[in-house]
Amino acid sequence: MKTVKSRVFLVELILVILFFALSTAAVLQLFMAANRQSERSELRTQALVEAQNMAERLRNTEHPQTVLDKEGWSAVASGPSTCYTRRYDRAFQPSGEGEIVLSVTVEQQNSEGGGTLLKMKVAVEDTADNGGRTLCSLDADRYLPGWKEGAR
Amino acid sequence: MKASNRFHIGTGVSSLIMILVVLCLTVFAVLSYTTARADAALTQKSLDAADAYYRAASRMERTLAQVDGVLAAAAEQAGDSQTAYLAGAKEALLKLDGAKAEQAGEGLTLILQQDLGDGRTLRAVLDIPPAGDARYRIESYKLLPVQNWNPDSDVQVWPGE
Secondary structure: OHHHHHHHHHHHHHHHHHHHHHHHHHHHHHHHHHHHHHHHHHHHHHHHHHHHHHHHHHHOOOOHHHHHHHOOOEEEEEOOEEEEEEEEOOOOOEOOOOOEEEEEEEEEEEOOOOOEEEEEEEEEEEOOOOOOEEEEEEEOOEEEOOOOOOOO | OOOOOOOOOOOOHHHHHHHHHHHHHHHHHHHHHHHHHHHHHHHHHHHHHHHHHHHHHHHHHHHHHHHHHHHHHHHHHHOOOHHHHHHHHHHHHOOOOOOEEEEEOOEEEEEEEEEOOOOEEEEEEEEEOOOOOOOOEEEEEEEEEOOOOOOOOOOOOOOOO
16 A cells, blocks of 8 residues: 555656656746846847947037047948947947947038038947847937138 | 654645746746836837937937028028028028027027927027127027926815915
């Protein structure tokens, strides 16, 4: 009688362990998905903060190209526009080998009023995510009037 | 008969414990995932709001470039006549999309608006002097709600006196 009871308990225990393993595997998938989602949200929020900081800096500078050149950003000219890039690690610290790329595209246009329209775009890209995924992109155009003393 | 003091787990107890543990794990996992989804939605909302603002601000800068061009052309046409300059400028500025120009003192006041599309609008008020070094001066640059706020006066509250 005792042996039968032990066998039943053993079979139950095996079934419990099997079911628990399967359930845990499914629940872990859900935990991992939540973690991935959370990490992505954090990265996008940080990207937005960095992009906004950069956009505000550029909008309050009369010569953004000079500022970016002085800070040692990598520049690539393409037609009328110039693309400045800088790499960051995932904690958004400047790093030459970083996976996050902050890029600033600047294009100058002369206006009919004699001023200059600076067309600027700030974008943050995660190069490690499926070969490149834009986390955030902001327009930061600025018009600089070209008034001279005594002229209207 | 002597009672046994040995600890004994009956059949089914382990199943019950397992069901309880799995249920708890499932609830925690679902809660984590729901929170993560809510965070992602909030992040997306912040991104959309920032994007809408910067797009509107960029459109405003392009409109300022247009205004500058219009004022330069009006000044060229009017020559030395301030009256002709202001009249020509007002007529040309009113043709700009969403612009409102009106006489204010000796000069003009120009109101430019850029809708953000989420219940907010970017509004710039420009002062256009009849003469001087600058063609315009930005008097105010504000982000405003599209709808006016109507306070609920149904509830009687202490006025403070």
